[in-house]
Structure formats: C-alpha cells, structure tokens
Amino acid sequence: MNDPRIIVALDFSTAKQALMLVDRLDRKLCRVKIGKELFTAAGPQLVEKLINKNFEVFLDLKFHDIPNTVANACKVASNLGVWMINVHALGGKKMLSAAREALPLGTTKLVAVTLLTSLGNDDLSIIGLKEEPESLIQKLSNLARSCGLDGVVCSGLETAQLRQTMGKEFCLVTPGIRPVNFSANDQQRVTTPRQAIESGADYIVIGRPITQAADPLMVLWQVSDEIRRG
Ligand code: C5P
Numbered sequence: 001m002n003d004p005r006i007i008v009a010l011d012f013s014t015a016k017q018a019l020m021l022v023d024r025l026d027r028k029l030c031r032v033k034i035g036k037e038l039f040t041a042a043g044p045q046l047v048e049k050l051i052n053k054n055f056e057v058f059l060d061l062k063f064h065d066i067p068n069t070v071a072n073a074c075k076v077a078s079n080l081g082v083w084m085i086n087v088h089a090l091g092g093k094k095m096l097s098a099a100r101e102a103l104p105l106g107t108t109k110l111v112a113v114t115l116l117t118s119l120g121n122d123d124l125s126i127i128g129l130k131e132e133p134e135s136l137i138q139k140l141s142n143l144a145r146s147c148g149l150d151g152v153v154c155s156g157l158e159t160a161q162l163r164q165t166m167g168k169e170f171c172l173v174t175p176g177i178r179p180v181n182f183s184a185n186d187q188q189r190v191t192t193p194r195q196a197i198e199s200g201a202d203y204i205v206i207g208r209p210i211t212q213a214a215d216p217l218m219v220l221w222q223v224s225d226e227i228r229r230g
Pocket of ligand 1: 009011118155177187205206207
C-alpha cells in the first residue's frame with residue numbers, strides 16, 4: 001500500500017490558496033494537513049474536496065475539552081473521512097479514552113500532542129508543571145499509549161528517545177522539518193527529513209519549504225528522494 005511519509009501543512013487562510021497548492025503536488029508522494037486557520041476559514045467542504053482529489057487528510061485541530069465533547073468532535077471529524085486527527089494529551093486519561101472509544105479501531109488514526117514545543121521551562125513552571133519537559137513528554141506519551149491512541153506528535157529532538165521507549169508500533173509524527181539549505185523561518189530547532197526518519201519518525205510535517213517554494217513539486221520530489229535514499 002502507498003504510505004507516503006510526508007505530510008504537507010496547508011497553512012493558508014483560504015480554500016482557494018490551498019487548492020491551488022495541492023494541484024501542484026503529487027498525492028502519491030504526500031498527505032496534507034489542515035490546521036485551525038484553514039479549517040476555520042474553509043471548513044468541512046474543503047476537507048471533502050481534498051478527499052475527492054484522493055489526498056489523505058490529517059485534521060490538526062488538537063481537541064482539548066471535557067471527555068464527552070472531545071469524543072463527539074472526534075466522531076464527527078472521523079465521519080468526514082479524514083486519515084488522522086489529534087487531541088491534547090493534557091486533556092487527561094478520561095478525555096483520551098473517550099476519544100479512542102469514539103473511533104472504531106482501524107478507521108481514522110488518533111494521535112496526541114504532548115507538550116506544545118512553544119512552551120519552555122519558564123512557561124511550564126508558571127502553570128505549575130515543575131517537571132522537565134522531556135520527562136513530561138515521556139509521561140504523556142505513555143498515557144496516550146495506555147489509552148489506546150495510535151501515537152503522538154513530537155519534535156525532532158524527542159523522536160529518537162520516544163522510538164526507543166515506545167516501541168516500533170507507536171506512531172511518531174514530527175514537525176519542525178527543514179531540508180538542507182532551507183530557512184528555519186520561526187522554527188527554533190529544526191531537523192532534516194532524513195534525520196527525522198532515521199531517528200524513528202513515521203511521518204514528517206513540512207509546511208513552508210514546500211508551500212512557499214517556486215516549484216513545490218520539485219521540493220516534494222527532493223524530500224521524497226532524500227528519505228528513500230536514507
Ligand atoms: O512551515 P512549517 O514547516 O514550519 O510548518 C510546520 C507545521 O507543523 C505548522 O502547521 C505548525 O503548526 C505545525 N507544528 C509545528 N510544531 C509543533 C507542532 C505543529 O511546527 N510542535
């Protein structure tokens with residue numbers, strides 16, 4: 001089965017921009033991610049259009065609410081026919097279990113965000129989280145797995161450790177990817193596609209290096225090739 005490892009982040013504010021970009025991609029080489037900005041602007045209709053173009057969609061809405069609300073939101077998202085959705089692991093055990101139970105196994109993949117990479121030690125301390133980020137990320141990943149989730153979203157820095165501790169069946173989705181010679185933009189710690197895959201990422205999320213490229217398909221080819229050769 002074709003299982004492309006690249007997820008292109010469609011960080012646009014209109015459906016038109018997103019559709020123009022995907023028409024320049026090859027669905028055999030990538031999946032696409034719709035986040036809060038694009039979904040708020042373009043909604044389920046855009047998800048349907050992308051699925052009709054045979055793209056598999058990661059709906060990155062990071063649900064975080066009471067268990068019943070998150071379970072119902074997951075059910076509705078899955079009914080759109082998306083490939084992957086996510087929730088915040090900080091929503092806790094009951095919320096994660098409710099999300100899992102809402103999705104029949106083998107349908108939409110369900111992954112958790114552990115800690116947002118924008119949170120440093122100081123931010124964590126202000127909200128009363130005194131542990132080191134690495135140990136919290138490990139705890140939240142264990143929690144996600146024990147609740148039956150398929151995996152977590154993690155930065156390139158954590159990928160190798162989580163691959164080791166969580167085993168090979170646990171799905172790791174890694175953003176913050178920059179092919180060699182590309183600007184880091186606002187990403188603090190970047191990993192190349194090959195480094196991320198070699199560290200154990202199943203899927204890598206790439207936005208601007210592809211979406212802002214003069215020739216998006218060329219960059220997609222290059223990244224696919226880099227991964228294959230690795
Ligand atoms: O353009 P760029 O490659 O930086 O886009 C990365 C995508 O991954 C964005 O959609 C961003 O929201 C998402 N993301 C991230 N870092 C995280 C989690 C998600 O960059 N820790």
